[in-house]
Amino acid sequence: MSFFWIATASPFEESHQEPPSAAIVVFGATGDLASLKIFPALYHLALEGRLPENTAIVGAGRKNLSNEEFLKLFRKAVDSAATSGIKIDESFWTRFKGRISYQKIDTDEGYNQLNHLLRNQTNRIYYLATQPSAFSSIVQKLSEHGLIYDSKQKDRWSRVVIEKPFGRDLDSAQNLQNEISKVLDESQIYRIDHFLGKEGIQNLFAFRFKEGLFEPIWNRRYVDQVQITIGEEIGIGTRAQFWEETGLVRDLLQNHMMQILALAAMDPPANLDSEKIHAEKIKLLNAVRLFPDKIENVAVMGQYDEGEVKGISVPGYRQESGVPAKSSIETFAAAKVFIDNDRWEGVPFYLRAGKRLPAKTTEIAVFFKGLQKDNGHTLFIRIQPEPGIFLRKISKEGESRPLVRLDTLSDQPQADAYEKLLEDCFHGDASLFVQADEQIASWKLWTPLIRHAATHPPDRYPAGKTWGPKAAEELAHWEVLEKTSINP
Ligand SMILES: NC(=O)c1ccc[n+]([C@@H]2O[C@H](COP(=O)([O-])OP(=O)(O)OC[C@H]3O[C@@H](n4cnc5c(N)ncnc54)[C@H](OP(=O)(O)O)[C@@H]3O)[C@@H](O)[C@H]2O)c1
Numbered sequence: 277m278s279f280f281w282i283a284t285a286s287p288f289e290e291s292h293q294e295p296p297s298a299a300i301v302v303f304g305a306t307g308d309l310a311s312l313k314i315f316p317a318l319y320h321l322a323l324e325g326r327l328p329e330n331t332a333i334v335g336a337g338r339k340n341l342s343n344e345e346f347l348k349l350f351r352k353a354v355d356s357a358a359t360s361g362i363k364i365d366e367s368f369w370t371r372f373k374g375r376i377s378y379q380k381i382d383t384d385e386g387y388n389q390l391n392h393l394l395r396n397q398t399n400r401i402y403y404l405a406t407q408p409s410a411f412s413s414i415v416q417k418l419s420e421h422g423l424i425y426d427s428k429q430k431d432r433w434s435r436v437v438i439e440k441p442f443g444r445d446l447d448s449a450q451n452l453q454n455e456i457s458k459v460l461d462e463s464q465i466y467r468i469d470h471f472l473g474k475e476g477i478q479n480l481f482a483f484r485f486k487e488g489l490f491e492p493i494w495n496r497r498y499v500d501q502v503q504i505t506i507g508e509e510i511g512i513g514t515r516a517q518f519w520e521e522t523g524l525v526r527d528l529l530q531n532h533m534m535q536i537l538a539l540a541a542m543d544p545p546a547n548l549d550s551e552k553i554h555a556e557k558i559k560l561l562n563a564v565r566l567f568p569d570k571i572e573n574v575a576v577m578g579q580y581d582e583g584e585v586k587g588i589s590v591p592g593y594r595q596e597s598g599v600p601a602k603s604s605i606e607t608f609a610a611a612k613v614f615i616d617n618d619r620w621e622g623v624p625f626y627l628r629a630g631k632r633l634p635a636k637t638t639e640i641a642v643f644f645k646g647l648q649k650d651n652g653h654t655l656f657i658r659i660q661p662e663p664g665i666f667l668r669k670i671s672k673e674g675e676s677r678p679l680v681r682l683d684t685l686s687d688q689p690q691a692d693a694y695e696k697l698l699e700d701c702f703h704g705d706a707s708l709f710v711q712a713d714e715q716i717a718s719w720k721l722w723t724p725l726i727r728h729a730a731t732h733p734p735d736r737y738p739a740g741k742t743w744g745p746k747a748a749e750e751l752a753h754w755e756v757l758e759k760t761s762i763n764p
Contacts (some may be wrong), residue, residue: 305335516598
C-alpha cells in the first residue's frame, strides 16, 4: 500500500469500485476528542463522498444517552467545527443523521446490543477515544462478543484505532501490547498519532523521499546539527487531571517528537510501501542513543510559572484549576540525542517541546556546515502552522527572514489530519499509523527520563516569555523560524 501525499480526489472514485460497506464505532463518544475532531471529520468525509455511502456511525459510551441526545451532541460538534471551515449542508445532514446512533456500553448487555446493531455491516472500525486505561478491556470485550473477525478472513475486516498514549512507560506499553495482541493481529491495529496526518509531515515526506534533492548532503559530512521544536502557546486549559497523570514526555515527546525525528533522519525506504516505510522508521528509532552521559547533562525538564502571552497575564501551571500547589509534573522537556549509524554518527539532535512557549510552532531546523566557519545555511521544515520548507543563511546578527522557499504548497486549506487518517483506515492503509515496534523503541528511550523526573523537580520558566528554562536555552544555540515571508 502506498503513502498518499495530498490526495486530489477520492480514492473510491479513482478505483471505480463500490467502496465496502462499513461501520465505525467511536468509544468515548461523549468525550472531548470525539466532539472536537472525530465527529466533524466523519461528517466532512461523508459530505465529500469520501466515506462509503452506507457507513453507519455508532457512538459508544457508559453514559445513558438517547439517540436524539447523541444526535444533538454530534450536530453541535459539527456546528462548532464550522468555524474552521467545515460547511454545513442541511439537506445532506437530514440524510446523514439517519446513519448515526448511540449505544450505551458499560455491561455485557451493551456489547450484545452493539453486535445486533452491526448485524448488517460487514466491515467494522472500532475507534478507542477513551482514557487509555480502558483500551485493553474494550478490546477484550469486543473479542469476547465476537465483534472482531479473524484477520485471515478475506471477505470482511475489523480494525481497531487506538488513541494515544499507548502505555505510560516501557512496561505498561509492553503489557498493553501483549494483551491486545492476544485477540488482534498487528495488521488490525491502527495506533493513531494525528501529527502524521498533517500536511506539513506529508510535505516533509515528499521533500525527502519523492524529490530527494537534499539526500546527497543529508548526513554527518554536511550537517552540523539538527534541532526539532514543538512549541505551544496554550497552557493546559481544563485538562489538569490528564496533565497530572501524563506530563509532557508522555504527551508529546515519546510520540509526536519521535515520529518527526524518525521521518527527518531515517534512510529513504526502498519504495513507498507501508512495510518499507515502517521498517526504516523502526531501524532509526532503535539507533537513537539517549543519555550516554548523566541525564542532567543532556536533558532538561521544565514547568511554567505565571507569565504573559500576547500581552495578557496567564497563570502558572500550579495555579491552573485542578493542579496541586506543589505539582512537579513537567510541561517542558529538552534533550540532546545521537543516532548510532553511519549517516548521523557524531551529529547532535536537539529536541525540545513545551506548553506556554512564545510561539506555536512545530519545525525541524537542519544546520548545514559552511565552507568557512559561520557561513552555513539552515533548512527549516515547518510542520505547523503555515507548513513549508525554507532556507536561511546562518547569521551572527540573528537574521529572521528566509532566503528562499523550497516547496510549492498551495494556500488552500488541506484535509484535516483526522480526516486523512480516518480515510486511510477505511482503506486499510497503515502507512501513517504507528507500529508496535516503533512504540516500544520510543518507550525504551524515554522511560529513563520519566523515572528520573519522578525524583527531580522540573526547572521553572515564565509562561510565554522564554523557550523553556535557562538550562534548556544553554543546551544548544536554538533557532526558530520567526517569519515565513521572504519579502520584507
Ligand atoms: N482531547 C484532546 O484534545 C486529545 C487529543 C489527542 C488525543 N487525545 C486522546 O484521546 C483519548 C480521549 O481523550 P478525551 O480528551 O476525549 O477524554 P475525555 O473527554 O475524558 O473522554 C473520554 C470518554 O471516554 C468515555 N469512556 C470511558 N471509559 C469508557 C468505556 N469503557 N467504554 C466506552 N466509553 C468510555 C467517557 O464517556 P462515558 O463516561 O460516557 O463512558 C468519556 O467521555 C485519550 O486517549 C487522549 O489521550 C485527546
